Amino acid sequence: MPKFEGMQPQDYGVLYDRFKASVSRYDCGKYCAPLNNGEPVCCTTSHAIPIMDKTEFKLLETRSDLWHKFKITNAADRDLLSDMHKSCMAAECKGPAHCERDNRSFACRAFPFYPYITKEDKVVGLATYWTFEDRCWLMSNMQVVEADFIKEFIIAYEMVFEKDSYERKVMREQSANHRRRFSRLNRIIPLIGREGGFFKVMPNSHGEIRPARIEEFKKQGPFGSERAYQKAIKEAGGTAIERSPLV
Ligand code: SF4
Numbered sequence: 275m276p277k278f279e280g281m282q283p284q285d286y287g288v289l290y291d292r293f294k295a296s297v298s299r300y301d302c303g304k305y306c307a308p309l310n311n312g313e314p315v316c317c318t319t320s321h322a323i324p325i326m327d328k329t330e331f332k333l334l335e336t337r338s339d340l341w342h343k344f345k346i347t348n349a350a351d352r353d354l355l356s357d358m359h360k361s362c363m364a365a366e367c368k369g370p371a372h373c374e375r376d377n378r379s380f381a382c383r384a385f386p387f388y389p390y391i392t393k394e395d396k397v398v399g400l401a402t403y404w405t406f407e408d409r410c411w412l413m414s415n416m417q418v419v420e421a422d423f424i425k426e427f428i429i430a431y432e433m434v435f436e437k438d439s440y441e442r443k444v445m446r447e448q449s450a451n452h453r454r455r456f457s458r459l460n461r462i463i464p465l466i467g468r469e470g471g472f473f474k475v476m477p478n479s480h481g482e483i484r485p486a487r488i489e490e491f492k493k494q495g496p497f498g499s500e501r502a503y504q505k506a507i508k509e510a511g512g513t514a515i516e517r518s519p520l521v
């Protein structure tokens with residue numbers, strides 16, 4: 275019997291059953307959408323093209339017509355997707371107005387977090403895809419992340435890592451890259467611990483991790499203050515929302 279490396283379609287079915295929790299009780303898309311033509315940033319392919327395993331797409335195709343293959347229409351996207359692993363593909367959903375909660379991809383469920391892996395190869399918690407920090411409200415408000423989400427996120431990734439060593443390698447590299455980049459900027463990496471709680475990876479410290487207070491996680495870009503946020507919405511031509519998003 276050949277041994278298949280990687281997640282198979284049925285594995286994604288199990289993963290979807292285990293990873294259903296909402297990241298927070300807030301509908302965070304409401305808070306980033308006014309800065310992005312009314313659509314949540316992570317649901318817009320001009321910001322983030324969803325990449326998934328071909329096997330995940332295979333499963334989704336049997337469950338729904340929500341997803342289709344992403345069509346490359348410009349050189350920038352071609353360039354962006356050029357080094358994608360051969361087991362992966364770029365996909366696109368029909369958009370937030372048609373979202374089906376049960377048929378969200380693994381990437382949709384996990385965003386904006388990735389599993390942070392230390393130099394010693396330990397999965398210690400959740401870090402963010404920091405390049406979105408100027409557009410993702412949640413990254414500036416990590417206190418809203420629910421305990422169930424953290425638990426299910428870790429369970430899901432441990433399942434993936436057990437079956438797919440390549441994915442673990444990718445996340446190790448992502449973590450190393452995060453350390454290098456933030457050391458250069460002399461910034462801490464904000465972390466949510468795998469059992470909850472806040473931590474920080476110290477810059478230029480070979481990855482030393484210390485407990486942190488949420489106040490140490492600096493709010494970024496337009497999320498720095500109510501005034502900056504409302505100003506950014508105005509500049510983006512968006513509709514201001516009534517309640518302050520800065521919880
Ligand atoms: S995770 Fe971030 S980018 Fe996605 S909807 Fe929430 S605030 Fe917006």
Ligand code: SF4
Binds near residue numbers: 316317368374378
């Ligand atoms: S499936 Fe839903 S959560 Fe995922 S990108 Fe589409 S609209 Fe967003």
